[in-house]
Amino acid sequence: MKNLKKLLAVIIAIAMMATMMVPAFAEGEISADAQTCENLGVLLGEGSGVTSEYLAKETVRLQAAIIFLRLLGKDQEALAYDEWEDNFTDADQVNWAGGRNVLAYLKANPDLGWVGNPDGSFDPNGKASAQMIYKVLLEALGYKAKVGDSEDYDFDWAGTIEFAADKGLSKIADAESVTNDDLAVAIVEALKTETKEGGKTLIEKLVEDGIVDKAKAIEEGLIADELKVDVKATAANVIEVTANKAFDPATAKFEVKLGFVPQDVTVTYSEDKKTAILTSEANFVAGDYTVIAEGIETPLKIEAQKMVSFTITTEVLTAESAAQPIKYAAVDQYGNVFDYASTNFTATAVNISDGGSVSITGNGNEFSIAALNTLKDKKVLVTITHNSDGISQS
Numbered sequence: 001m002k003n004l005k006k007l008l009a010v011i012i013a014i015a016m017m018a019t020m021m022v023p024a025f026a027e028g029e030i031s032a033d034a035q036t037c038e039n040l041g042v043l044l045g046e047g048s049g050v051t052s053e054y055l056a057k058e059t060v061r062l063q064a065a066i067i068f069l070r071l072l073g074k075d076q077e078a079l080a081y082d083e084w085e086d087n088f089t090d091a092d093q094v095n096w097a098g099g100r101n102v103l104a105y106l107k108a109n110p111d112l113g114w115v116g117n118p119d120g121s122f123d124p125n126g127k128a129s130a131q132m133i134y135k136v137l138l139e140a141l142g143y144k145a146k147v148g149d150s151e152d153y154d155f156d157w158a159g160t161i162e163f164a165a166d167k168g169l170s171k172i173a174d175a176e177s178v179t180n181d182d183l184a185v186a187i188v189e190a191l192k193t194e195t196k197e198g199g200k201t202l203i204e205k206l207v208e209d210g211i212v213d214k215a216k217a218i219e220e221g222l223i224a225d226e227l228k229v230d231v232k233a234t235a236a237n238v239i240e241v242t243a244n245k246a247f248d249p250a251t252a253k254f255e256v257k258l259g260f261v262p263q264d265v266t267v268t269y270s271e272d273k274k275t276a277i278l279t280s281e282a283n284f285v286a287g288d289y290t291v292i293a294e295g296i297e298t299p300l301k302i303e304a305q306k307m308v309s310f311t312i313t314t315e316v317l318t319a320e321s322a323a324q325p326i327k328y329a330a331v332d333q334y335g336n337v338f339d340y341a342s343t344n345f346t347a348t349a350v351n352i353s354d355g356g357s358v359s360i361t362g363n364g365n366e367f368s369i370a371a372l373n374t375l376k377d378k379k380v381l382v383t384i385t386h387n388s389d390g391i392s393q394s
Contacts, residue, residue: 030055034184036220040212042070042187043180055181062099062124064136065106065114067183071140071202072112073211078105088122099124113145130175131157133186134164141167142196154196168193191222231291231298235334236283236305239265241293246273254278255292258285305332307340312384312393317369326360326367326382328393339365346385353378 030038030052037043038050045054069075082097084104091103103122106114116122135145138155145160146153155163161173171189172182191203203222206212218225228244239256249269254276256263265278276293286304290297310330317324326347330340342362349358349369358380360369367384385392 031181031184033188034181036222037184037187039220040191040216040222042067042212043184055179055184057180059128059133059178059180059183060124061122061126061128061132062094062102063180064128064132064183066099066102067187068112068114068136068140069102069105071137071206071211073206073209074105075102078102081105081108084108088116088124089120090122090124094124110147113139113147115147128178128183130172130178130182130186131160133172133178133183134169135160137169137186137190138164138167141190141193141202143167227294227296229293229296229298231293231300233284233300233302233334235336236332236338237280239278239284239289239291239300241276241278241291241298243274243276243293247276247294249273252276252294253292254294256280257290257292258287263289303333305338307331307338307344307386308333309391310340310384310386310393312382314382317380323368323370326369326384328366328384341365342367344387346387348383350381350383351375351378352381 030050034043034050034055038045043050045051048054066075066078069078079098079101081101081104084101084107087100087104087107091100094100094103103124106112106122107116114122135157138160139145143154143163144152146156161170164170165173169186169189172178172186175182191206192201194201195205200208201223203212203217207214207217207223214223217223225245230242232240234240241254247269249267252267254265254267256265256278263280263284265280268277268279269275270277278291283305284302286302289300289302291300292298307330310328313327313329314325317326326349328345329337332338342365345362345367347360347362347367349360351358358369358375360367360382367382369380369382381394383392383394
């Protein structure tokens, strides 16, 4: 009886350990890598899609083959491949037509590397190993696995794990039992890895080949969004460059040229760093400019600063003998108030209480009226007219 209790205790302990080895997810939750694979359409799941239950299942050989075909953009062609007379001997172990079609497609295309076993079987429901997953992903990256006596290869089956590690693929190398979540981890790892031909990652190649949607790859942070900029003058001495993503102030480069002549500007940034503010000490002269932001050249036509409206800002005058200022605010084409000489205006002042004119003179950027002590309690109408367009304010 004691021995039986000990045996039961051992069995329970082993069962508990096996349970602990299964990937744990909160109900309804899936890992970030699995979510990425689902969003990209690389992992489709089953029934309800990519669920925690699906991710906890072990990956099988047929599934690995389908992932390989999907990364090549051939999965739909394979699933629809029903014009076959030859197949692996154990194809009937697959209980769905699309899966049997995939096996036939692989059988008909041995150059894809899925030649099956010497006895003509494929073992479609056999468990996939980390070695197999990395072989699939290395081939998707453009590397050749050794087939038969071929001398044209990059790695052989025995050296798969070591070769994969050399290329930066190792996250599931020690997994004794590969789950679908492990598969997702390895796929995302490979998506970020440079292909054999170089110059691009696997995800960039998949986007280029039209297999993965570019917007989704950007959304998942697997490729950088192309920098796009909008350039405009926002003040007489300010140009703003607004981008679709934040600039890095430590490395961002900007240049403003009038023709071939560089212009001196200082650069500051908006709070979100998506707008660079290029400021010149003096106003930009009228002309055709080129603004270069992070290597992107944008033409910009700038007009000389001009007045588009003005208002009289003085409302009350003091009855003193000393001259009193009549101030106005001139607004330029950017909506900014700026200094605008009184010589650009004609001004008149009339005593509307008793009649008669009042002397008003221009001085710098304002007008003035003297001897207002003689006009105490009187109403004086001041009218300023812009000489160029006849706009008046009173």
